[in-house]
Amino acid sequence: MSQGDIMNTFNQFGLSEETLEAVRLKGFEEPTPIQHKVIPALLKGGRDIIGQAQTGTGKTAAFALPLIEKLNEESEHVRALILAPTRELALQISDEINSLKGRKKLDIIPVYGGQSIDVQLRRLKKGVDIVVGTPGRIMDHLRRKTLKLQHLDYLILDEADEMLNMGFIEDIEFIMGHTPQEKRTLLFSATMPAPIRDIAKKYMQNTLTLKVDSENLTTDLTQQIYFEVSEGDKFEALCQMIDIEDDFYGLVFCRTKNDVDTVTSRLIERGYDAEGLHGDITQALRQKIFGRFKKKHISVLVATDVAARGLDVQDLSHVVNYSLPQGPEAYVHRIGRTGRAGKEGTAVTFVTPAEYRKLGFIQKISKAEIKKGQLPKVEDIIERKKNTLFEELDTLIREGEWQDYRGFAMGLLGDHSPEEVVCALLKHAYQDEFDPAKYRQISAPLAKKGKTKLFVAMGKKSGLGKRELISLIEKKSGVKSSEINNLEMYDDYSFISVHFRAAEAILKAFAGDTKRKRPLIEMASGKNKEGQKKAGFKKYYKKKK
Template identity: 35%
Template sequence: MNTLSDIMEFYYVIFQQDKYLGPSYKMYITKKVISNLSFMITFKETGLKPEILKSLDEMGFETPTPIQAETIPYILDSTNDLIALAQTGTGKTAAFGLPVLNKIEINKKEIQSIVLCPTRELCLQITSDLHKFSNNIDITVVPVYGGEPIYRQLGALKKGCHMVVGTPGRVNDLINREKLDLSSVRFLILDEADEMLKMGFKDEMDAILAQTPAMKQTLLFSATMPPDIASLTGRYMNTPHKISVTSQNKTAENIDHKYMVTSPPTLYPALRRFADMHSDIYSIVFCRTRQETKDIADKLIADGYNADSLHGDLSQGQRDLVMGRFRKKHLQILVATDVAARGLDVTELTHVIHYHLPDDPENYVHRSGRTGRAGKSGISMAIITPGEQRKIKMLERQVKTNFTKEMVPQGKEVFKRRLSTYLDNVAEFDEQKFPVAEFEEIINEKLGHLSKEELLNKFMSKEFGRIYQEYKNSTDLNSTTSSSQRKGRGPKKAGAGRKGNRLSRFSINLGEKNNLRPDLLINIINRHTPEYKIRIGKIDIQNKHTVFEADGNYEKELIKAFRKARYKGNNLSVQTFR
């Protein structure tokens, strides 16, 4: 009983012959069957064309993921709108791409489908996947996105295509130039719709959707269902069918969630020690701001790591170069912001490191979900300060998983690990690569007078002398309470060593009329107070101003930081609100 038809026939016989089975129990059995179909069916049983199945076979794909198992048959057999809720990394591109490619009319060289997604990287990744899926059918897919000369995309569109994948800004620009005609669109896909709205693309999405025909199939894929998404579906979707294959805020089971506690001045040294303890590390380090990604990456590079940063200030060529090096593992550590890492599809990450915990638990789920993919295990490590330990407890409840506390490695422990790894590599090295006998005369001339002990000491001192000096007298970076910040473990910053966790109320002169959202406000606060880790509480956005709660220990710092700040041409002002 291995196929879908076998399973359904089995349960049909049971339901027909056993008159004592009540309707509630029959429904229970049916739900159990459906919930396990994704582990039982193959792509061949979804109804896809032989040509597409051949492409999947060439790619080594046999069994669909849960979201693919539910959406592919539905889209193939229905013209109704669809809302699909699934986390990042669950195979959403194939979930909508395969059935839409299957329904494209190849003989009609017109834009029959458009996919909207939040970032250039995701746009290119989706396009690449669609090209692979359609390798054995003559379907043309054109990506359009910002940061690339528009004339190239205009040329590709002029030649004609079946599908367009684009970011809202560039798609809207092309429509306004009358270079992109969506009048023949039959399938509209919104991928990572929640992220597009978070990034402020609401107006562009409204304008684009208004240019599409009334009679079309709209497929919305999202990790969450915030009010903005519900509003969007209410305006543009017609009684959509809803599929949800994962619990909201739930992390993958093959990821270990860990955290280390240190003081604010020693966050970077703690990151270094963790990286040194894992010689095989292949990781993304998530930071809050663009500037922080640059600073951390620069420090890592200066300290000899194969690292680089990914942030919004890079040109498209620079971003492609960084991501290409990272995918090829020429970089071990990539330092990035949440937005910049969107669309970066890497399946072999050993670690995700949170240099700062995100304020939204959904962002934590997205971040940590970048490791532990393709059946492999992964580690999500948060480097936090003592005041954030309560945040770990909140995250445990919100993402429904347990976090394990680890100690920041001691300096000697790190040095021994690095030395041991180096010596293992030396012992395993193929000595035949260097012909010692050929150069024996010059080697003896330069080093022959040295004893074995002297020679070993010189080589090891040259290779590890600096590292040993750095670590031999290193301090303990572990911190368990806020008082540890006041005992001389690093320079004291403004605001450090204060007692209590009280929240004060503040008012900022931005509100609904400025299109302010909670996530934007948090980003604004983080950007203007990068040297502090300020806890944010409730946020009440009103028409012309916003009242929010923040750590009362930082009243003076918050007010001072915003004295010269501006946002979209507006002078910003923050004051305490009693």
């Protein structure tokens, strides 16, 4: 797909040239199914919209691009309010809109608990166009009268079912009650439980429902492992992983076209048989590259998700997630290209500390068992290369393919000993390839921010104190009490924060233990500290009333 073709796919929506340029710089190559449905409906229609799609399907850009087009620059009032269940998602949405707005002068502010409210007050007083926030902090500003929504044009609820799970329904109704009647409301949700349908019926008008069906997620024949690496170590980790394998024949997935170009050029510089595929490559060249890959003339193909669509290769040994995919479905699409035709394959994912939580979410939704792997040691890589050379030389000698060099060899041996000649030839041919000093042993990064929050279906009413709960988890999982951080205990449940590898051990140890048909310990699915404070606030608020 050429650059012109890429722009045409988004140009069909009638987006401005400035927005199309921002889309190109983001590396977007083709609208996702939810974007195909929501963007034209929001741009041209006047109806409220329910968008039903899974996380990781491009929902943010689906509503962000039309908002950017429709809102006037530097308005004196808040024109759009976006509600998200967690501070992480609020920040993510805010960053996404900022990256898509291009040169358009729109002020976007994320509003969430844990951030200084004074900073938020100053920003709101100056005037902003779009507010992205969590229900608790938005309610706080509404009660303070520091957030005024009288001129609101758009209200967007993102991941509404998750907000329901976190107990935010009353908060959402409170907020919606402070918005004007004349506005457009968009509600995005992966599922549509009864309380969400009730809100839509009560607060939305002339509703258009746009649904993208989730696909069956299976990963049966693929061994799945992840490596802990820092962003700067990913390339070295990829090279070392290729070196240690007997016959690496795989797809390497990158997030953007620039990443594809960078990784491909560096692989070629290192002497690997590699090519890259992305949307700027013409169809003719794409077919040529893929033909070479299918015939195994190249062993490494680096690609974006869109560029790899339609590639049918039966016997890949590896699929490598150089960059984490957007969501579970994209993950399964990628790794489904190995483990075909009854053959087992290996899916490798590089994970930085900041991505542990996202990997946990992918595991949970795709029901994939992704095991932690250890990157090879330098001595093992060198030993593997030596063994490969021995095997290749043995084959050449047995097949007699060295005869043409007999005269040259005899000349060399006339002046030097056999040992000197062989050593000099190895040095000339392989330079420093067998020198351990030229390799760097990659260590797992220190995961300062790479923590996972776990939900524990036991609280104060269970008769356990904080020490007793930590002791119970320690005894059953083997995870030391010193590794269990930020314990938040409430009447019926608790939350703990641990590093990703400790979370794996805890979830495995408590697998099968349930309380009221719910797992005793599970991933918190984005439930954050603010959400729990909110639960306490509601009880207090009801008493006051």
